[in-house]
Amino acid sequence: LDFYTAWPRLMVFDEFAAPERRYAVGAAYFRGQGTGRVRAIHGLDEVQKRYGHLVVEASLPRAGQAPSDSYEGEGYAIVRHPDSDVVEDALQNIVRLVKVDLA
Numbered sequence: 061l062d063f064y065t066a067w068p069r070l071m072v073f074d075e076f077a078a079p080e081r082r083y084a085v086g087a088a089y090f091r092g093q094g095t096g097r098v099r100a101i102h103g104l105d106e107v108q109k110r111y112g113h114l115v116v117e118a119s120l121p122r123a124g125q126a127p128s129d130s131y132e133g134e135g136y137a138i139v140r141h142p143d144s145d146v147v148e149d150a151l152q153n154i155v156r157l158v159k160v161d162l163a
Contacts, residue, residue, distance in 0.1 A: 091133030094162035103157035
């Protein structure tokens with residue numbers, strides 16, 4: 061998308077041609093269970109084997125890390141694929157497989 065062409069066209073002619081979507085993208089947030097610091101992270105190896113090729117960015121929890129006070133939790137993974145169903149399946153399974161224990 062050429063912003064310098066699209067913006068004047070929108071302002072002058074009230075026209076905007078949205079680019080075709082190439083990817084579906086989603087994020088899985090890892091929230092710790094319990095209280096205290098991060099004690100253990102389970103399931104990362106399995107997620108890496110099954111969905112590593114879809115992950116485009118991740119911030120993984122570390123043992124000893126203080127618990128987050130935000131709704132986002134102790135970490136996240138962002139996945140991307142042209143097919144929305146693939147992204148949805150990956151996110152559901154990543155959230156199911158990754159467990160963060162606090163103690």
